[in-house]
Amino acid sequence: MAVIPVEIASRPYEVRVGAGLLADLAQNCSGRLRKRGVPIVTDANVHAAWGSLVERNLRENGHEPQWRILPPGEQTKSWAELAATVDWLLSLEVERGDHVIALGGGVIGDLTGFCAAVLKRGCHFIQVPTTLLAQVDSSVGGKTAINTPAGKNLVGAFHQPSLVLADLSVLETLPRRDLLAGYAEVVKYGLIDDPAFFDWCDENASRMLSGDRDLREYAVAHSVASKARIVAEDEFETTGRRALLNLGHTFGHALEAETGFSDRLLHGEGVALGMVLAARYSARRDLMPHGDAERVERHVAEVGLPASLAALRLRCDGDALVQHMLHDKKMDAGTLPFLLMKGIGRTYLDRQVSLDDVARFLDEELAREPA
Numbered sequence: 001m002a003v004i005p006v007e008i009a010s011r012p013y014e015v016r017v018g019a020g021l022l023a024d025l026a027q028n029c030s031g032r033l034r035k036r037g038v039p040i041v042t043d044a045n046v047h048a049a050w051g052s053l054v055e056r057n058l059r060e061n062g063h064e065p066q067w068r069i070l071p072p073g074e075q076t077k078s079w080a081e082l083a084a085t086v087d088w089l090l091s092l093e094v095e096r097g098d099h100v101i102a103l104g105g106g107v108i109g110d111l112t113g114f115c116a117a118v119l120k121r122g123c124h125f126i127q128v129p130t131t132l133l134a135q136v137d138s139s140v141g142g143k144t145a146i147n148t149p150a151g152k153n154l155v156g157a158f159h160q161p162s163l164v165l166a167d168l169s170v171l172e173t174l175p176r177r178d179l180l181a182g183y184a185e186v187v188k189y190g191l192i193d194d195p196a197f198f199d200w201c202d203e204n205a206s207r208m209l210s211g212d213r214d215l216r217e218y219a220v221a222h223s224v225a226s227k228a229r230i231v232a233e234d235e236f237e238t239t240g241r242r243a244l245l246n247l248g249h250t251f252g253h254a255l256e257a258e259t260g261f262s263d264r265l266l267h268g269e270g271v272a273l274g275m276v277l278a279a280r281y282s283a284r285r286d287l288m289p290h291g292d293a294e295r296v297e298r299h300v301a302e303v304g305l306p307a308s309l310a311a312l313r314l315r316c317d318g319d320a321l322v323q324h325m326l327h328d329k330k331m332d333a334g335t336l337p338f339l340l341m342k343g344i345g346r347t348y349l350d351r352q353v354s355l356d357d358v359a360r361f362l363d364e365e366l367a368r369e370p371a
């Protein structure tokens with residue numbers, strides 16, 4: 001098992017990565033489960049695959065799981081589910097010192113974390129991420145949120161978990177499409193500031209995605225360590241350092257909004273395509289070598305993630321996508337800083353980007369035949 005510390009001064013915690021953590025959930029949470037009842041928020045797919053294992057372990061250790069089983073999918077990050085889940089926690093008389101468990105992917109983690117942030121002005125929560133995406137990204141760092149009709153993650157809070165348990169065994173039941181979507185956030189760390197990790201991804205992604213346990217442990221632990229380092233430097237995204245984790249997300253979130261936060265484009269798929277677009281836009285402006293941008297696009301396409309905007313067959317133009325971007329949380333005094341690249345592993349925040357220019361670039365990309 002790997003243990004990665006998240007060294008946030010006000011509230012340090014650890015991320016444990018290894019196989020079999022869920023089968024020992026009560027032991028892994030020891031000292032944190034103060035009462036017989038343990039509130040667990042999950043979704044129907046995760047409950048079907050892993051609920052009985054959790055149920056057995058908690059009961060064997062004198063606890064009674066209190067399940068809230070939500071519909072799977074992005075639509076669950078909503079006002080309605082937030083209100084209903086907070087009311088449910090209140091009905092259980094959860095106290096500030098209690099821990100709520102988020103057992104699921106990023107949707108469950110983001111929603112449950114936000115419920116924990118607002119319940120009685122903040123109670124504890126434990127992240128038990130069950131997707132690759134949640135293990136390498138969303139369970140760490142304390143961003144919690146729901147979506148609104150205006151856009152992605154527009155209502156939320158920074159609220160750190162007390163513990164993260166990333167059990168590699170649970171990835172065995174994850175559908176291939178969701179596994180790939182999570183991989184986008186893995187390779188993102190290479191593109192941000194770690195070219196050696198991008199090389200590792202280029203060499204090992206295929207075997208890692210096919211199930212090699214050692215490679216998976218390395219990918220998850222290395223990704224978590226990257227995220228922990230960046231978050232510890234800039235917990236509240238005020239210096240620009242944490243904004244690097246948003247690479248590909250300005251394009252990606254706009255595409256998610258345009259496709260109605262639906263199964264048409266998963267978050268990780270939007271991020272993958274968004275990183276290709278950030279690379280291609282950077283190369284178009286001669287900020288990044290064209291060869292590097294081609295390498296990014298080739299890698300994304302080779303693993304099986306979306307790498308072409310035209311292939312999405314959207315019925316909109318570049319201006320419509322830029323309209324979505326105006327809701328981006330990085331907006332600052334009417335300008336939108338963009339994560340661009342000077343090369344692989346050389347991402348930076350560019351505050352001089354013209355949104356008109358981005359719209360024209362997107363028009364070209366929408367019309368460009370897939371390679």
Ligand SMILES: NC(=O)c1ccc[n+]([C@@H]2O[C@H](COP(=O)([O-])OP(=O)(O)OC[C@H]3O[C@@H](n4cnc5c(N)ncnc54)[C@H](O)[C@@H]3O)[C@@H](O)[C@H]2O)c1
Pocket residue numbers: 043044045046049072073074077104105106107108110130131132133134137138139140141142143144153170171172173174175178181182185267268
């Ligand atoms: N807070 C953050 O820092 C952060 C970071 C990245 C992404 N996110 C958010 O995370 C969300 C995406 O997360 P996701 O990709 O995990 O999606 P998800 O939570 O929707 O899970 C994907 C699918 O996999 C199923 N599933 C989950 N675990 C499973 C398992 N072990 N076996 C079988 N099926 C399983 C789910 O039911 C769902 O259908 C987005 O809303 C995104 O905005 C947040």
Ligand SMILES: O=C(O)C(=O)C[C@@H](O)[C@H](O)[C@H](O)COP(=O)(O)O
Pocket residue numbers: 137141143152153185242243245246249329
């Ligand atoms: O933790 C962060 O910071 C990130 O940006 C990680 C992203 O992968 C994640 O999708 C995040 O929720 C996006 O943040 P947002 O502030 O653009 O909603």
Ligand SMILES: [Zn+2]
Pocket residue numbers: 137185249267271
């Ligand atoms: Zn993301």
